[in-house]
Amino acid sequence: MFAKEQVDSIREKKRKWEETTLKKVLDRFPERSQEFGTLSDLPVERVYTPADVADLGYERDLGMPGEYPYTRGIQPTMYRGRFWTMRQYAGFGTAEESNKRYKYLLEQGQTGLSVAFDLPTQIGLDSDHSLAEGEVGKVGVAIDSLEDMETLFAGIPLDKVSTSMTINAPAAVLLAMYIAVAEKQGVAPGKLAGTIQNDILKEYVARGTYIFPPQPSMRLITDTFAYCSTNLPNWNTISISGYHIREAGCTAVQEVAFTLADGIAYVDAAVKAGLDIDKFAPRLSFFFNAHMDLLEEVAKFRAARRLWARIMKERFGAKNPKSFMLRFHTQTAGCALTAQQPDNNVVRVTLQALAAVLGGTQSLHTNSRDEALALPSEDSVRIALRTQQIIAHESGVANTVDPLAGSYYVENLTAHIEKKAMEYIEKIDALGGAVKAIEQGFIQREIQESAYEYQKSVESGKRIVVGVNKYQLEAEEAPKDLLKVDPAVGRYQKEKLSRLRATRDPGAVELALKRLKETAQSDANLLPPIIEAAKVYATLGEICGVLREVFGEYETSVIF
Amino acid sequence: MKERPIRVLIAKPGLDGHDRGAKVLARALRDAGMEVIYTGLRQTPEQIVGTGIQEDVDVIGLSILSGAHTHLFPRVMELLRERGANDILVIGGGIIPEDDIPALKKEGIAEIFTPGTTTQAVIDYIKENVRQG
Amino acid sequence: MTLAEGILAGDQRAIARLITIVENRPREAIPALQALYPHTGKALVVGITGPPGSGKSTLVGRLTKRLRQLGKTVGIIAVDPTSPFTGGAILGDRIRMQDLATDPGVYIRSMGTRGSLGGLAKATHNVIKILDAAGKDYIFVETVGVGQSEVDIVKTADTTLVVLVPGLGDDIQTIKAGILEIADIFVVNKADRQDAGRVVAELEMMLDLSSKEVEWRPPVYSTVATSGKGIDAVVEGIEQHIHYLCQNSKLEARRRERYRAEIMNIVKEGIITQLLDFWSVGGKLETLLAEVAAREKDPYAAAWEIMQTFTGNGKGGS
Numbered sequence A: 001m002f003a004k005e006q007v008d009s010i011r012e013k014k015r016k017w018e019e020t021t022l023k024k025v026l027d028r029f030p031e032r033s034q035e036f037g038t039l040s041d042l043p044v045e046r047v048y049t050p051a052d053v054a055d056l057g058y059e060r061d062l063g064m065p066g067e068y069p070y071t072r073g074i075q076p077t078m079y080r081g082r083f084w085t086m087r088q089y090a091g092f093g094t095a096e097e098s099n100k101r102y103k104y105l106l107e108q109g110q111t112g113l114s115v116a117f118d119l120p121t122q123i124g125l126d127s128d129h130s131l132a133e134g135e136v137g138k139v140g141v142a143i144d145s146l147e148d149m150e151t152l153f154a155g156i157p158l159d160k161v162s163t164s165m166t167i168n169a170p171a172a173v174l175l176a177m178y179i180a181v182a183e184k185q186g187v188a189p190g191k192l193a194g195t196i197q198n199d200i201l202k203e204y205v206a207r208g209t210y211i212f213p214p215q216p217s218m219r220l221i222t223d224t225f226a227y228c229s230t231n232l233p234n235w236n237t238i239s240i241s242g243y244h245i246r247e248a249g250c251t252a253v254q255e256v257a258f259t260l261a262d263g264i265a266y267v268d269a270a271v272k273a274g275l276d277i278d279k280f281a282p283r284l285s286f287f288f289n290a291h292m293d294l295l296e297e298v299a300k301f302r303a304a305r306r307l308w309a310r311i312m313k314e315r316f317g318a319k320n321p322k323s324f325m326l327r328f329h330t331q332t333a334g335c336a337l338t339a340q341q342p343d344n345n346v347v348r349v350t351l352q353a354l355a356a357v358l359g360g361t362q363s364l365h366t367n368s369r370d371e372a373l374a375l376p377s378e379d380s381v382r383i384a385l386r387t388q389q390i391i392a393h394e395s396g397v398a399n400t401v402d403p404l405a406g407s408y409y410v411e412n413l414t415a416h417i418e419k420k421a422m423e424y425i426e427k428i429d430a431l432g433g434a435v436k437a438i439e440q441g442f443i444q445r446e447i448q449e450s451a452y453e454y455q456k457s458v459e460s461g462k463r464i465v466v467g468v469n470k471y472q473l474e475a476e477e478a479p480k481d482l483l484k485v486d487p488a489v490g491r492y493q494k495e496k497l498s499r500l501r502a503t504r505d506p507g508a509v510e511l512a513l514k515r516l517k518e519t520a521q522s523d524a525n526l527l528p529p530i531i532e533a534a535k536v537y538a539t540l541g542e543i544c545g546v547l548r549e550v551f552g553e554y555e556t557s558v559i560f
Numbered sequence B: 001m002k003e004r005p006i007r008v009l010i011a012k013p014g015l016d017g018h019d020r021g022a023k024v025l026a027r028a029l030r031d032a033g034m035e036v037i038y039t040g041l042r043q044t045p046e047q048i049v050g051t052g053i054q055e056d057v058d059v060i061g062l063s064i065l066s067g068a069h070t071h072l073f074p075r076v077m078e079l080l081r082e083r084g085a086n087d088i089l090v091i092g093g094g095i096i097p098e099d100d101i102p103a104l105k106k107e108g109i110a111e112i113f114t115p116g117t118t119t120q121a122v123i124d125y126i127k128e129n130v131r132q133g
Numbered sequence C: 001m002t003l004a005e006g007i008l009a010g011d012q013r014a015i016a017r018l019i020t021i022v023e024n025r026p027r028e029a030i031p032a033l034q035a036l037y038p039h040t041g042k043a044l045v046v047g048i049t050g051p052p053g054s055g056k057s058t059l060v061g062r063l064t065k066r067l068r069q070l071g072k073t074v075g076i077i078a079v080d081p082t083s084p085f086t087g088g089a090i091l092g093d094r095i096r097m098q099d100l101a102t103d104p105g106v107y108i109r110s111m112g113t114r115g116s117l118g119g120l121a122k123a124t125h126n127v128i129k130i131l132d133a134a135g136k137d138y139i140f141v142e143t144v145g146v147g148q149s150e151v152d153i154v155k156t157a158d159t160t161l162v163v164l165v166p167g168l169g170d171d172i173q174t175i176k177a178g179i180l181e182i183a184d185i186f187v188v189n190k191a192d193r194q195d196a197g198r199v200v201a202e203l204e205m206m207l208d209l210s211s212k213e214v215e216w217r218p219p220v221y222s223t224v225a226t227s228g229k230g231i232d233a234v235v236e237g238i239e240q241h242i243h244y245l246c247q248n249s250k251l252e253a254r255r256r257e258r259y260r261a262e263i264m265n266i267v268k269e270g271i272i273t274q275l276l277d278f279w280s281v282g283g284k285l286e287t288l289l290a291e292v293a294a295r296e297k298d299p300y301a302a303a304w305e306i307m308q309t310f311t312g313n314g315k316g317g318s
């Protein structure tokens, strides 16, 4: 970005400064540490100058907002046009209770819904399955059939809100139920806006709610791409997630690398299935983590955007600019929040949320201060939402696009993260792509290694976590007003299910499941028979049961 | 002669997929010289108890972050008692609300470790409390 | 009830306890092992070796399930490496077999190598005896799977399965000499992957070329352990091999070799322990070492002196 003579002269100047001004001070006041690094252990220099961004070409590497390579953001006006979508992930207990929480959040000014499902639902088990015992409604809402889904969205106009559903292995089934609820509300599928997470690869490495082996799982995903590109043009068919990988303990570079490598695998699979890249790629969305190292995180978001644009253009030869754009949701890092002195978490979340906004996120979930204690209470969620609103309305950071561009440090770090992530992607390519790398345990091993290193660095005191290994309180106040899920949910849900099984049309269910099985055994698109089954109130467990029968189940590999 | 290694089963009961803590702990225990049996996600109490007995572990460590501990921890203890194996030291960890801890201890869980615990604290606890012989 | 009685009655806790004793304080286990010995010799011991991650554990799980369908009981010993630095180990083979954890007809035990280098743990052969006495029809022994040093398993198993997978590249070349020697049966696992056919063909060719005159030509099976494809054939292959061994009284011969090795080992260890016990008393050994260090004696002379202990010619003879 600077002329060569200018850079040389700056280098010379810095050298002199080091020998004179700096040296004098260092002799008398040594620095806090021999070496400085980011949260992810990337080296951090004392001071950055134009010489550190000498290789950067403004037009090539940054460009204008809304233009290739989208480093500065995917829209020309960013938050001057509209703030990011404030979207708090929520759900627990019964559909009735969660429905109430959603209405509360919408009243409080939240602009989109984000549904958390309980674990049985995420693993495709009905509430009356023996493995669901003790888990129903605990960490999300229990959905067994279309009936529950109708309750969940009662009184919420599905043509007015956008809904994000954190559902992966059975994503197609929940989407089918959503389509069916909309139809009952008189809303056509084409009008639906929202996202299903539908990202199975990161389930294998970091999140754990897998059902089927990789091959049929990838088919379910590409079938969803295909179905939505004609029927639900405003639906984000996948949210390719680095969030969970980061939470499982990886570094910022690994987060970018593993997420984009997964993205490459999905694009490859869809192209192989005969889909037109410029038709499905514009509906791919991403999901990242906002961790504690503010500037590293901003650089990470910018690097990811640039790298994805380049991959789509150069590697896949996409033509549609919308295919180049990495649109992403962000959640603040839950793993950085502590059980000790939980109010400090409000401050942490503010910094993390700021990073997401400075990094140009499209939507944001801010964690609550009771993150490390229980599901968030209503009060805590409100503070978390207010944090976003304060950043949006009061801090001023939303008034200009990509405000940290041009910072020597941030630009240098952006380029550094991009380069390191690309090296990982090349390594994964050499292993045969993300699916193979996962089968061989490569990605899992890398994540675990980082997680262990992190733990050791906290235990050794090399890394300070305020309130945990420094500035502890003698006696912690016992946390109050934590959310408690009513243990009766399980029973309630079971009863509801047995009523449903007794009252629905058994012939229709049987027929729909038979069709589903036949389709699963063929290579036709799975979405139509799944939608059909959902509509006649086949349960989630029954639908997934048929698919389990045909596809088998995934066997995890544990690698140390 | 060198001391015999302590054998530990680290288990994830139920559907919970949070395994970062369990895996970090498994490695830390290994690095402290223990033999660690890790059986992966989605284990039933029956599998955990069966494994603990066959492997003759000194310690069973249960990790749950998804709130199902109130159901699953007592079930493991009940099965251990049924099979006469309640001399095995059982400890637990994860997101366990303080209010739930007394009841779990009454069931026979010796200690509960919550977020922020160092792996060293767990190692020390095991070394001090493991059965002799 | 003594431990041995418990084991003969199939009590899992008794089995578990004696295995622990055998691992930790082997001398203490001797009476129980002696009591069990008359009840051993009925189980068929099947060794499974192959490169790390080739699917050995998954395969053992599948083979076991098949044998259970056929009404057989199964013991499984899965060996993983112990860290030479910390003495700790993560024993992770079981994860592939956890659906068997509640089957009373199956007993699974994980072992760390604890310093042993040949792919098994020192106590493995005694653990086999315990499971044998407990009435298991088949006992699978999964080695650590480092590829090169899998020497113990042939000395331990009646039948040895070598597992290979496509995509090992040149590895197959480097390990081929070793595996041809030890394999009774080859399994090319992960046959759902490309190139599995080529590995099978390559193996067949190697077997054709191997100049060794053989009565038993190791069969080559291809399997997908994760789905169970090809498993029934492997079980049949194992049965055929056992049948072959029995017919030619090879089984007796193989086992006799094993007894010989075992007795020799006991003798060697016993002598060494006795000698060292004797020499440790009163710092005699230290004195001897000091003399060697001072070049007053050479190591041969010193060793000779120790060996003479019980023959009356040594300095410390009784």
Ligand code: B12
Residues within 6 Å of the ligand: A116, A117, A118, A119, A138, A139, A140, A166, A205, A206, A207, A208, A209, A243, A244, A247, A248, A333, A334, A335, A336, A337, A338, A370, A371, A372, A373, A374, A375, A376, A455, B015, B016, B017, B018, B019, B020, B021, B022, B024, B025, B060, B061, B062, B063, B064, B065, B066, B067, B091, B092, B093, B094, B095, B113, B114, B115, B116, B117, B118, B119, B122
């Ligand atoms: C990281 C994380 C994730 C990651 C998990 C990655 C992974 N592979 O582990 C991701 C993003 C995937 C995730 C997902 C979900 N999460 Co989460 N997650 C967390 C988070 C932020 C940190 C947990 C963590 O790993 N900490 C770091 C490790 C090292 O610490 P640890 O596990 O606590 O272990 C330490 C101690 O607890 C103890 N310990 C733990 N186990 C054991 C066992 C023994 C024997 C011993 C001695 C000690 C011990 O020692 C360890 C060392 O200090 C917590 C909140 C928090 N800050 O704690 C929420 C949290 C656990 N998650 C929660 C929820 C709800 C979910 C979801 C179910 C949401 C949903 N509805 O989809 C999903 C689904 C996950 C699933 N499949 O089960 C809730 C649980 C609520 C509850 N119990 O009431 C929490 C508390 C957040 C919240 N407040 O809402 N999560």
Ligand SMILES: Nc1nc2c(ncn2[C@@H]2O[C@H](COP(=O)(O)OP(=O)(O)OP(=O)(O)O)[C@@H](O)[C@H]2O)c(=O)[nH]1
Residues within 6 Å of the ligand: A439, A555, A556, A557, C050, C051, C052, C053, C054, C055, C056, C057, C058, C059, C093, C096, C144, C145, C189, C190, C191, C192, C193, C223, C224, C225, C226, C227
């Ligand atoms: N694609 C495919 N994967 C398989 C097959 N068999 C096993 N695997 C996978 O390969 C990985 C390793 O399997 P294991 O059974 O643990 O292999 P192992 O040889 O016992 O491994 P170590 O004990 O660590 O040496 C796991 O992820 C299995 O799911 C197969 O036939 N096909």
Ligand SMILES: [Mg+2]
Residues within 6 Å of the ligand: C056, C057, C058, C092, C093, C142
């Ligand atoms: Mg194995």
